Amino acid sequence: MSTNLTMTDLPARLAERIDASGACWTWDGWHNDAGYPYVHWDGRDQPVHRVVWTLLVGPIADGLELDHLCVNPPCVNPAHHEAVTHAENQRRISERQTSCRREGHDWTDPRNVRTRPNGRRYCAVCHGGGRGHEKKYSDATVVAIRTRHAAGERQVDLAREFDISSGLISRIVNGKYRRVA
């Protein structure tokens, strides 16, 4: 990646909203819910990092995505992005993931994460192993939830009391989460 990309080559309407005082170019404008900058450009709302890349580097080939190398959502610096295929982008995102999406188990502990032969990782805790499993929801907790649900208590109330997601409560009461006595 060339390092002589300069903001002064950008149209003023974009440049005036970018803070390039640090290594990352921070967008001062509208962001989506995930924190990625968007701008109305060429008649439609577009991610700013793609607009900036197109203007300074060139067109993004069909099917390619820009990998956010610095993993800083508001950054639109093209030097901090790389055009890669969707598959490669997904692989890298998975590689950088530090917790599982389902229950947020800690993947920085290697005992909580396993790797499939295809290289994709999955949560060892959610799949019945790993360190956080027993710790988080003991057999006693699971039994108590099932007993009280069987006695008529609502899943939503149990979820709140035990501070467990409604999805997990549903799996617990349906016997899908863990089989205990």
Ligand SMILES: [Zn+2]
């Ligand atoms: Zn950056």
Ligand SMILES: [Zn+2]
């Ligand atoms: Zn998990």
